[in-house]
Every structure is written in C-alpha cells, then in structure tokens.
Amino acid sequence: MKNLAKITTLSLLLFSLAVFSPVAKADSMSFVGVNGAVTPSGTEYVGPYTVSVNGTELPLFCLNLDRNMSVGQAWEANASLLSMGSSVEAKEAAILLSFMDLGQISAVDAQLEIWAILDHADALLNGLTPDMELNQKTALMYAMFNPGNRYNDAFYNEFTLFKSNDGTAQDFLGRSLPTTSTPEPASLLLLGTGLFSSAGMLYRRVRSK
Numbered sequence: 382m383k384n385l386a387k388i389t390t391l392s393l394l395l396f397s398l399a400v401f402s403p404v405a406k407a408d409s410m411s412f413v414g415v416n417g418a419v420t421p422s423g424t425e426y427v428g429p430y431t432v433s434v435n436g437t438e439l440p441l442f443c444l445n446l447d448r449n450m451s452v453g454q455a456w457e458a459n460a461s462l463l464s465m466g467s468s469v470e471a472k473e474a475a476i477l478l479s480f481m482d483l484g485q486i487s488a489v490d491a492q493l494e495i496w497a498i499l500d501h502a503d504a505l506l507n508g509l510t511p512d513m514e515l516n517q518k519t520a521l522m523y524a525m526f527n528p529g530n531r532y533n534d535a536f537y538n539e540f541t542l543f544k545s546n547d548g549t550a551q552d553f554l555g556r557s558l559p560t561t562s563t564p565e566p567a568s569l570l571l572l573g574t575g576l577f578s579s580a581g582m583l584y585r586r587v588r589s590k
Contacts, residue, residue: 407457407458407459407546408434408435408457408458408459408460408543409433409434409435409436409455409457410432410433410434410455410456410457410458410543410550410553411432411433411453411454411455411456412430412432412433412450412451412452412453412454412455413430413431413432413433413438413452414430414431414452415427415430415431416428416429416430416431416488418488418489419489420489420492420493420507420508421489421507421508422506422507422508424507425446425507427488427489427492427493428440428441428442428443428488428491428492428495429441429442429488429555430442430443430553432543432553432555434460434543437558439555439558440555440556441543441553441554441555442474442478442491442492442495442553442554442555443492443495443496443551443552443553443554444470444474444495444496444498444499444551444552444553444554445496445499445500445551445552446496446499446500446503446504446507447500447503448549448550448551450550450551454550456545456546456547456549456550457545457546457547458543458544458545458546458550458552458553459543459544459546460541460542460543460544461541461542461544462537462538462540462541462542462557463475463537463538463540463541463542464534464537464538465527465532465533465534465537467537467542469521469524469525470498470499471542471554472524472532472537473498473517473520473521473523473524474495474498474520474554475536475537475539475540475554476520476523476524476532477491477494477495477516477517477520478491478495478540478554478555478556479536480516480520485516486513486516490513490516493507493508493509493513494509494513494514494516494517494520495554496509497509497513497514497517498517538557539556539557540554540555540556540557541554541555541556541557541558542554543555
C-alpha cells in the first residue's frame, strides 16, 4: 500500500510538471509590405515595414541590410523584450528609434543608422552620412554607459526584438505591445503541487475514518 501511495504521489507530481511547465513557442511572422520610403541611394526600402506577428500587423525596423525578404514571405522568430542585459547593438538600435520618436531624426536616418550597427559598409553605400554616424555614436555611448541613468529596464522594455529562428530572415525591432498580466509558470507549478498534496491529505483522512 505504501509503494502504491508513493507511485501515486510521483505520478501526480509528474503530471503537474507536464501541465504547468512552460512550453517554448515561436512567433509566426510574415512580411506584409513597405511604406514606400527609400534610402538616399534609392536602392533599398526603409522601415517601418509592416510585419504580421501571429496575425497582428506591426510597424517594425529591420536590423539586417544583408538579408533580403519578399512580400508574403513567412518565417518563425522568437520575440523578447529588451532590457539592460540585452546586447549593446540591440540597445543602441532602440535608442535610435527613440531619437526618431522624439522627431530628432527621420525614419530613413534611423533605418540607415540601425543598419550601420551590423553592416557599416553597406550602410555607407546606401547613403549613411557623417551626421547619421554621429547620431549612431551618440546612441552607442548611451547604450554602453547610460549617462544620467536614463536608459534602464523600463525604457528598454518598451521595445521588442524579433530574432529569426533560422538566421536567414531578417531580425526586427519595434515598440512592444501592451501585455496582460499572466501567472508565472513557477507559480502555477507551485499551485498545482499544493492542490494535489491537499487532495492526498484529504483522501488519507477520509480513509482513516
């Protein structure tokens, strides 16, 4: 009987782990279209691009000038909020987008400056100017040294990075969507284990009577 009780308890624990453990799920992305603006060279469209993420169309900027995409192309990506622990390149790109939001630079400038982070030579060929490079260096300084503690987790959490799973589609960055509060997986697991334990105790009490 004791062995049976142990087996039952172990089975319940394994069941709760299976039910409440988080499952990694990639986001379904598809390229919807461009906004019509081009680089000074006239050879590349610039962001914000319209990208569908799990059926919701978002305005996003791409990070990879050396990767080409076509309208209707679909791929899988993992989305993550930026934070102070994100890569310097991602934080620099977010700061450049904040410059654009403040009206300090245009969308064309922001896109070229973001491209220059990972592909400086191609960005130069497409019209990156000394003024744009100065903006880029300023953003890099902010991302690395955070003067005045202006760029903290609250700031970076306003941006989401969509990173291509296969490394061939473009990676995108944009403003984060509002999210509703959901229980953490660890809390759900603790709740499930507690419920099963309580049920087991109640069962033993009933049997003893």
